[in-house]
Structure formats: structure tokens, C-alpha cells
Amino acid sequence: MSQETIRLKEKALAGGMPLTQKRENLWVDAFRRLIRNRAAVIGGTIVIVLIIMAVFAPQIAPRSYEKQVLNDQNTVPAWLLSIFPTMKPYARISNDYVFGADYVGRDLFSRIVYGARVSLTVAFIGPLISLIIGTIYGSISGYFGGRVDNIMMRIVDVLYAFPGLLFIILLLAFFRSTLTKIEPGTFAYAVSQLDARLGGMLFIFIGIGLTAWETMARLTRGQVLSVREKEFIEAARTIGASNLRIMFRHILPNIIGPLVVAETLAIPGYISTEAFLSFIGLGVNPPTPSWGSMIADGAQVIRTYPNQTVFPALALAITMFAFNFLGDGLRDALDPRLRGTQ
Amino acid sequence: MGRYIARRMIYLFVVLIVVSFITFGLMHAVPGGPFDREKALPPEIMANLEKRYHLDDPLWKQYLNYLYDVFIPRITTQPPKGTLEDDFLISAKMGGVWLRWMNFGPSYSSRSRTVNDIFRQQLPISAQLGTMALLVALIIGMPLGIIAALKQNTIFDYISMSVAIFGVSVPVIVLGPLLIWIFGVTLKWLPPTGWGAKPPYLLGFLPTNWGWEYFRFAIMPSIALGLGSSAVIARLTRASLLQTIREDYIRTARAKGLQERLVITRHALKNSLIPVVTILGPMFAALVTGTFVTELVFGIPGMGKYFVTSITNRDYPVIMGTILLYAVFLVIANLVVDIVYAYLDPRIRYD
Numbered sequence: 001m002s003q004e005t006i007r008l009k010e011k012a013l014a015g016g017m018p019l020t021q022k023r024e025n026l027w028v029d030a031f032r033r034l035i036r037n038r039a040a041v042i043g044g045t046i047v048i049v050l051i052i053m054a055v056f057a058p059q060i061a062p063r064s065y066e067k068q069v070l071n072d073q074n075t076v077p078a079w080l081l082s083i084f085p086t087m088k089p090y091a092r093i094s095n096d097y098v099f100g101a102d103y104v105g106r107d108l109f110s111r112i113v114y115g116a117r118v119s120l121t122v123a124f125i126g127p128l129i130s131l132i133i134g135t136i137y138g139s140i141s142g143y144f145g146g147r148v149d150n151i152m153m154r155i156v157d158v159l160y161a162f163p164g165l166l167f168i169i170l171l172l173a174f175f176r177s178t179l180t181k182i183e184p185g186t187f188a189y190a191v192s193q194l195d196a197r198l199g200g201m202l203f204i205f206i207g208i209g210l211t212a213w214e215t216m217a218r219l220t221r222g223q224v225l226s227v228r229e230k231e232f233i234e235a236a237r238t239i240g241a242s243n244l245r246i247m248f249r250h251i252l253p254n255i256i257g258p259l260v261v262a263e264t265l266a267i268p269g270y271i272s273t274e275a276f277l278s279f280i281g282l283g284v285n286p287p288t289p290s291w292g293s294m295i296a297d298g299a300q301v302i303r304t305y306p307n308q309t310v311f312p313a314l315a316l317a318i319t320m321f322a323f324n325f326l327g328d329g330l331r332d333a334l335d336p337r338l339r340g341t342q
Numbered sequence: 343m344g345r346y347i348a349r350r351m352i353y354l355f356v357v358l359i360v361v362s363f364i365t366f367g368l369m370h371a372v373p374g375g376p377f378d379r380e381k382a383l384p385p386e387i388m389a390n391l392e393k394r395y396h397l398d399d400p401l402w403k404q405y406l407n408y409l410y411d412v413f414i415p416r417i418t419t420q421p422p423k424g425t426l427e428d429d430f431l432i433s434a435k436m437g438g439v440w441l442r443w444m445n446f447g448p449s450y451s452s453r454s455r456t457v458n459d460i461f462r463q464q465l466p467i468s469a470q471l472g473t474m475a476l477l478v479a480l481i482i483g484m485p486l487g488i489i490a491a492l493k494q495n496t497i498f499d500y501i502s503m504s505v506a507i508f509g510v511s512v513p514v515i516v517l518g519p520l521l522i523w524i525f526g527v528t529l530k531w532l533p534p535t536g537w538g539a540k541p542p543y544l545l546g547f548l549p550t551n552w553g554w555e556y557f558r559f560a561i562m563p564s565i566a567l568g569l570g571s572s573a574v575i576a577r578l579t580r581a582s583l584l585q586t587i588r589e590d591y592i593r594t595a596r597a598k599g600l601q602e603r604l605v606i607t608r609h610a611l612k613n614s615l616i617p618v619v620t621i622l623g624p625m626f627a628a629l630v631t632g633t634f635v636t637e638l639v640f641g642i643p644g645m646g647k648y649f650v651t652s653i654t655n656r657d658y659p660v661i662m663g664t665i666l667l668y669a670v671f672l673v674i675a676n677l678v679v680d681i682v683y684a685y686l687d688p689r690i691r692y693d
Contacts, residue, residue: 161357163668165631272513313516320511
């Protein structure tokens, strides 16, 4: 913060600016710090480009992501031969496909564009689910303390010992087979229809949500404990504010920063979990393209057609880079003291 | 300390009961059984199979029997019979009696093997991979973090931290295929898939053929798995060391004329490594489950493949056994870290 802004701020405070203005300033300041962080700006720009790509996928993708052109199986555009010279002797050239076509003749580029939808949805819904469950659970535990806290935290401790990935695999196998052959008209049927419409993503969300909220619950509890005893909470209680009001008006706004940062930093984890689940065939339903399932398909022919693995892998890596940069930047911006930790 | 460990052991027991209960419930809530085929088996055969594996018992009885077989140690004078139902993971002769413990039952899909057979043959490979990935993480991560902290805001710092960002951003399913393509397929330096060790293993999990024949298989998977963790270690080491070298006692050490090298090694490093030790528990846990991913990418015959196929095959004992075993790993890894933590930092006391 420059001397100039500090002076302006002091002036504003001396002039009796209302207190609410100050909280807004915190976020404005954080945003200014974020903008000045070059890596974070690059990350943020990539994320915005990805969002545009996901939303306007039908307009951007030159072809359908599911249409199979069996005559064009494994074709390769000419420009790729200079990057992958090993393919020269046997590759069938077709410049209709920017990145080439896969083993059933689907356009790789279009599939990568559509694949952004899956990864980005997981990147936004995953944190949302774990944030909602974790924050509610953690704040109840931290706010009421005592025996409630003790019991609730022991439950989290026990769930923490679940080998996460194994548990998600088991859960997904459970959902997939339980909710596929059921009578229409029931709640389970509605759920499975919703999942089918989302290309199989609903169960991934539930799986990730059920395993990821525990970390958030612990973090929230710790934060609530540290804020709970502050004077302004005491003051609010003195004037008769209800528990709910104290929770939502006074505690949550004060701890939301670290929670947002933690969730942003957790996003790459969610993205790679989804990619892995799709890689082993438990993720999205084919033919919905996911970068993970594309890597799995490509890995079968990595010796002959490396382009089918390399491009989806790059897309996944770039996305994770972007979210990591953005998360780091956000943390530095919201709490400069934490710079470089974690 | 003794009481603390005892309490944690009770906690471990509770964890295992809960984990086994939830897993058992989920497994049996899934429609379809282990012997369902495209073409249904004749009912007599089905009934016989279910009888053989006690699947015709009520569920609560199956569950309690399972707990009894796994958790309760037996002390008998009878030697092991060597049948599939009588295979205990721990089976030791002490004086005239046998101590036998942990019978995870027979596998349903590979008919001639027990879950313990799978553990004995496949688990060592996963353990080797996990251990080497942890070593990779430490060997790459700590020097990077130390250099970055000592040369803060120089080109060394930026390079180290870029490597760290790269590490956390490239998951195994990206790095694995890329490594295979570059070093396995194009350059042909390393075998793209497979593993170099076969049973029997020294001490139950160490390979017998140390050397290039073994390590050439292990290099790519360990790096693919360990790089992400090395990035975490690098960032944590850097942050912790930066904090430590600003402490008063470091200034005192410098003021009394101690060589800079000694100030760093004797005073700063030792204290700054405490937070790094604490992360090793969760990290080991992540690596152990991460071996699943790595094994599938590199075609390594470890536990990963068995677990995924056991779920599609409804091989109940393999699913249960694997999840329980990994839960034990996680809890014990965290316990060891807590104990080491108390040893490194005498201010911490568990009572």
C-alpha cells in the first residue's frame, strides 16, 4: 500500500466514514494486491478463458464431440508431424482436425473444448459443496464448544482416517450400480436421471463433497474458536443478538477470507480427482468428454499416437497451473503475512 | 507418553470398527453379488457357492464373523491347516503354541488365493513405490526449499518456487503418460511399464534384486508420484526456514561469531524442520493412496489394480481388507508423526 492510499484512508477515517465502508476497503485492497501479482493475473486470465471456452463450447468447437467418423480414425494434421516426427512413417494425414482425431475418429480439439466443462464444473461445485457442509459443521462445532464440539470433532477424526480416494471409488461404484436400474417415479430415479443429464457428474460431486468437507470443517472450527472470544462478539451478545445473527453477521464475515483461500487452493485437487476417476472409468459417462478419460484413451496408443495423450494432458496441467497461481495470489492478497507458506 | 499411545490405539480400534461398518454397509447395499454373471449360474451351484463363503448367513452374522476373524487373535496348539479359510496374516509359533491373527478371508474372484496372499504378493510393491516416492519428495523438496529460503528473492528462489508450482500442478495422470512417452517410448531409456521385483521379499517387503534391473522400473513411477509432494515440502521448508532465520537466537549465534554455515545447519535447519515433519503424516497417507493411481498409469502389479477390479467384481473380502489396511496405515502414520513431533520439540507434551 502506498503512502498516498494510507494518507487517504486516514483522512477518510478521521472524517467519520461509516464503519461498513472499511470492510469493503479490505476487499478492494485485496483486489488491488491481486491485480499487482503477475502470476495471479495470468492464472486468472487463463481461468476466464477456460470459462468462456466451457460456456461457448458449441460455438468454439469446430465439430461434434461425440460424432464418430470411422474413416478418419487416428488421423493427424500435417503440422503435428514436425513435433512428433516418429509418426511420419504411418500417420494418415487429414488437416480437417486441428489436434488430430481419436481412435474412433472424433475431433480431439472439440473434445478438449467440451472437456473444459467437466473440469470447470468440478472446480466450482466441489468447493461449493465442501464449503457449505464444512462451514456449517465447523462453525456449529466451534461456536457451541464443549461437549458438542468434542463429539463433532471426534466424528471428523474418524472420517479422516478413511482412505479418501478408495472411499470415493467405493461410493461411485455404489451409486452407479444402485441407481441405474430403478423404477421411474421414485426419488432415486429422479436423482439418477439428473446424473444422466449431467453426464455422470452428479455422483462425482457427491463423492468429492462427502470426502472433502472434513478439512474445511476443521479449518472453520479453528477460525471460529479464534474469533469467538473477541470483544465485538461479546458486545453483540450484550445487546441481545441471537446465536444465528452472531454467527452470520459477526463471525462468518471475519473468517471468510481464510476459508476462500483454502478452497481456492483445494481446487486443483478436485480437478485432478475428477480426472483420475474418469481415467479409471468411474467418472463421467461416455461419450461426455473429460480430460481424464481422454488421457486414458490416449494412453492405450501412446506409442503410436502420442498427440492423443499429450493435448488433453496439457489442457489439464494448464488448468491446474492457472488455479494454483490464482489461489496463491488470492492468499497473498487476502493475508500478506502468509506469503509463501503452505 | 505411554498413556497417550494407549489412547491412540483405542482410537485406532474405534476407527477400524466404523470404517469396516460403513464399508460393509455400502458393499452390501449395492445390488448384485460376487457370483452374478451375464448368464446366471444354476441355482444349486449358486447356493453351494454362497454356502461355501457363508453368504447365506444373515448380514449381521457375516459382519460379526468378519470382525472376529480379523481382529481377535487366536492362541492354539493346532498348526495351520493351509486351507483358504485358515490363512492368517500373522502366524507365529511361540513355544508350543501358535499365535494367529488377522484372517481376511478368501478372495472371491481369484479362487485359489486369499486376501492375505494378495497382501503378501502385491502390497510389498505398493509399499516400495510409496516409500521411494516419499524419498523422492524429500530429496527434491528439502534442498529446493532450503536454497529458496537462503537466497530469498533471487533467481534461485524464483526457480525453486517455479519448480514447486510445476510439481503441484501436474498430477500423476498427466506426468505419468508424458514421462512414459518421453523416456519410455521416444528415448527408450527406461521401461515404460512394469515392475522389477518379484516375491519372495526380504523382511516381507524389500526387493531382493537391488540394482539397475530393479531401479530402472522404479524411477519414473516414483518421480511421477513424488514430485507433487516434493513441491509441498519445498514450499513448507522455505516458509519455515524464512521464519526461523529471523528469530533472536539466530541473531545471537551470528553475533557471537559463529560461521554462517554452522548457524544454518546447527541452529536454523534443525528447528525449521519441525513443521516439515508434521506434514509427513498426511503426506505419507496421500502417497499411499496415490500409489493406486500411479500403478494404474504405469501398469505396476500392486494393490491398485486389485482394488479397482475387486470393486467391479464385488469381491467383498478384498474391498474390506484393502480399505481397512489403508485406514490402519493412515492412523499409524499420523501417530508416528505425533510422537516424532514431541521428540523434536520438547515443549510439546501429550498427557
